[in-house]
Amino acid sequence: MTALVVLPILLPLLGAGLSILIGRRALGQRTLSVAVLATIVTLAAVLLVRVDRDGPVVVQAGGWPAPFGISLVADRFAAIMVLVSSAMLLAVMLYAIGQGGVERERVGFHPVYLVLGAGVCLAFLTGDLFTLYVAFEVMLVASYVLITMGGRADQIRAGMTYVVISLIASALFVVALAFVYSATGTINMADLAGKMAELSPGVRTGLSLLLLAVFGVKAALFPLFFWLPDSYPTAPGPVTAIFAGLLTKVGVYAIIRSQLLLFPPDTFPGGLLLVVAGLTMAIGVFGALAQDDVKRILSFHIVSQIGYMVMGLGLYTLAGLAGAVFYIVHHIVVKTALFLMAGLIERRGGSSRLREVGGFVRSAPVLALLFALPALSLAGLPPFSGFVAKFALVQAAIGESQWPILVVSLAVSLLTMLSMTKIWAGVFWYDADDTLVREPDPNERLGGPPLMVFATAAVVLVSVAVMVAAAPLYALAERTAADLLNPAGYVEAVLGTGAGGGAP
Amino acid sequence: MRRSLIADASVTFLFHGIIVVSLYLLFVGHNQPGGGFVGGLVAGSALALKFVVGGAASVRSAVRVPPWVILGAGLVVASVTALVPVLLGHAVLDHAAFEWKLPLLGKVKATTALPFDIGVYLVVVGLSLTALEAFGDDAESQEAEA
Numbered sequence: 001m002t003a004l005v006v007l008p009i010l011l012p013l014l015g016a017g018l019s020i021l022i023g024r025r026a027l028g029q030r031t032l033s034v035a036v037l038a039t040i041v042t043l044a045a046v047l048l049v050r051v052d053r054d055g056p057v058v059v060q061a062g063g064w065p066a067p068f069g070i071s072l073v074a075d076r077f078a079a080i081m082v083l084v085s086s087a088m089l090l091a092v093m094l095y096a097i098g099q100g101g102v103e104r105e106r107v108g109f110h111p112v113y114l115v116l117g118a119g120v121c122l123a124f125l126t127g128d129l130f131t132l133y134v135a136f137e138v139m140l141v142a143s144y145v146l147i148t149m150g151g152r153a154d155q156i157r158a159g160m161t162y163v164v165i166s167l168i169a170s171a172l173f174v175v176a177l178a179f180v181y182s183a184t185g186t187i188n189m190a191d192l193a194g195k196m197a198e199l200s201p202g203v204r205t206g207l208s209l210l211l212l213a214v215f216g217v218k219a220a221l222f223p224l225f226f227w228l229p230d231s232y233p234t235a236p237g238p239v240t241a242i243f244a245g246l247l248t249k250v251g252v253y254a255i256i257r258s259q260l261l262l263f264p265p266d267t268f269p270g271g272l273l274l275v276v277a278g279l280t281m282a283i284g285v286f287g288a289l290a291q292d293d294v295k296r297i298l299s300f301h302i303v304s305q306i307g308y309m310v311m312g313l314g315l316y317t318l319a320g321l322a323g324a325v326f327y328i329v330h331h332i333v334v335k336t337a338l339f340l341m342a343g344l345i346e347r348r349g350g351s352s353r354l355r356e357v358g359g360f361v362r363s364a365p366v367l368a369l370l371f372a373l374p375a376l377s378l379a380g381l382p383p384f385s386g387f388v389a390k391f392a393l394v395q396a397a398i399g400e401s402q403w404p405i406l407v408v409s410l411a412v413s414l415l416t417m418l419s420m421t422k423i424w425a426g427v428f429w430y431d432a433d434d435t436l437v438r439e440p441d442p443n444e445r446l447g448g449p450p451l452m453v454f455a456t457a458a459v460v461l462v463s464v465a466v467m468v469a470a471a472p473l474y475a476l477a478e479r480t481a482a483d484l485l486n487p488a489g490y491v492e493a494v495l496g497t498g499a500g501g502g503a504p
Numbered sequence: 505m506r507r508s509l510i511a512d513a514s515v516t517f518l519f520h521g522i523i524v525v526s527l528y529l530l531f532v533g534h535n536q537p538g539g540g541f542v543g544g545l546v547a548g549s550a551l552a553l554k555f556v557v558g559g560a561a562s563v564r565s566a567v568r569v570p571p572w573v574i575l576g577a578g579l580v581v582a583s584v585t586a587l588v589p590v591l592l593g594h595a596v597l598d599h600a601a602f603e604w605k606l607p608l609l610g611k612v613k614a615t616t617a618l619p620f621d622i623g624v625y626l627v628v629v630g631l632s633l634t635a636l637e638a639f640g641d642d643a644e645s646q647e648a649e650a
Binding site: 002003006007010013014016017018019020021023059060061062063072111 | 572573575576577578579580581582583584586587590591594595596597598599
């Protein structure tokens with residue numbers, strides 16, 4: 001049982017070490033990465049089923065009891081996130097293998113990618129704030145390498161922005177940790193849940209806003225989003241896809257976790273969150289309308305979509321949070337699929353600018369289908385998973401009579417549809433405005449190397465599965481939201497007697 | 505590159521001393537200030553001194569093993585040490601303590617946290633070496649251009 005919590009973090013690290021030792025033997029590295037990631041997906045699925053049935057699983061590292069040691073906690077929210085993330089990590093790895101390119105040329109790709117995976121899993125499973133910081137750092141160190149992999153001048157320039165912003169956010173995170181520790185004397189999240197309530201409301205609000213700012217940078221919330229559309233599109237295709245799918249969502253996870261678990265409801269900054277959510281949605285979607293490059297359009301939509309998740313949190317109701325949790329799951333899958341698609345478009349057409357590619361619907365009908373499904377889902381058309389997610393959020397907003405955010409979210413949905421239509425028209429439906437950068441290879445009947453198309457199709461299938469299984473998934477999201485709104489279960493699992501995971 | 509005699513001599517003089525200190529820090533780490541990370545950093549700084557006076561070539565002659573092998577081995581050692589207790593049914597990173605009476609040294613206490621620290625030490629040294637290797641190649645190519 002405890003191994004299920006530990007292995008998703010340690011296996012990728014072990015795999016990374018072995019992968020470095022294997023070195024230039026490409027087949028060995030590939031087999032190892034796929035085996036490690038596939039194992040984690042399986043473990044995460046078992047973990048989710050167990051956690052949903054029996055409640056949170058807690059591991060006290062080294063057998064030191066909380067709040068003194070490091071606690072690893074898998075509750076429903078963490079288990080869902082680990083499962084979805086590891087599935088995406090596996091799919092993108094297959095896609096990268098199919099593409100060759102960066103994966104073949106750079107011997108460091110596999111180890112660094114696995115380290116990124118370990119960081120993401122640790123961020124979801126950790127039960128204390130300092131380990132969360134460590135997880136962010138592990139993730140960031142790996143992402144610095146991945147984002148500049150390829151070594152082109154524009155990648156280094158974009159990478160610089162990303163590194164500087166991340167370093168500032170990390171420094172702010174450490175400062176916030178110091179404040180939290182000096183105010184309460186603990187950084188264990190479950191322990192903080194009790195100790196925070198004893199602080200004066202002013203101090204509490206300060207700490208809560210500081211943490212919100214730190215995680216807001218990671219999650220690309222308004223007004224801290226500017227680094228994202230600038231740095232993501234230049235990275236190699238598979239790297240952009242995994243960043244887009246996972247990294248900002250780790251920030252959102254941290255926001256939801258910290259705001260709901262650490263701070264008592266009376267100082268919850270709900271109004272502020274709703275304003276920020278509305279602005280994030282609107283600015284993101286307006287930014288997307290102004291772009292003419294598939295990757296840049298999609299990058300701005302990441303920002304816009306983050307707004308919906310924060311909206312669910314800001315509503316602070318069971319329905320709102322369930323909507324947010326469902327939205328995160330839907331968004332990770334759909335966004336990964338769209339960015340994998342963008343990579344295929346760029347590979348086939350030699351460019352991802354709308355003016356320079358075209359006519360894909362005739363030359364590559366499979367790609368057209370694989371784009372249309374997640375694009376319609378992103379825009380929130382029924383019956384796709386995006387519709388379910390947005391419908392849940394809209395209903396929650398109506399329930400709370402939050403009309404302004406309701407209007408904004410519906411308007412942004414329409415604009416999202418507009419910009420998906422723009423990509424559809426530019427890449428698939430009409431011929432290119434300018435001369436084609438590269439004449440597509442007519443022998444590629446699928447529209448790309450089979451493994452790349454297969455990996456993309458697998459992610460699209462997962463998103464269809466999210467749609468088909470929307471009812472049980474939404475029920476799970478509701479149970480998760482109930483846990484989040486009532487953290488007593490989490491606290492008791494970590495601090496309560498007999499909670500130690502096989503401690504001597 | 506013009507080499508300074510004083511810097512050259514003092515680094516030759518200091519290098520082994522610093523490595524010994526780093527090993528000391530590695531081994532006392534469990535109960536006193538120190539540990540794999542700090543020890544590794546100290547060893548890394550010794551290698552950086554070598555790099556400053558002699559360039560990448562002198563670092564390579566000091567450590568014959570390729571940097572990434574050290575890095576990878578360290579990562580494997582550390583993660584395996586963390587995993588073993590899980591397989592034995594204990595908590596992750598759990599450790600056992602042993603005491604021996606050795607000739608000359610007297611009572612020696614060791615814990616199974618030591619292999620983990622050694623792994624961390626190797627990772628840090630490996631990373632420093634990789635960084636120096638990356639810098640070194642640049643400097644040489646610039647020199648060749650000039």
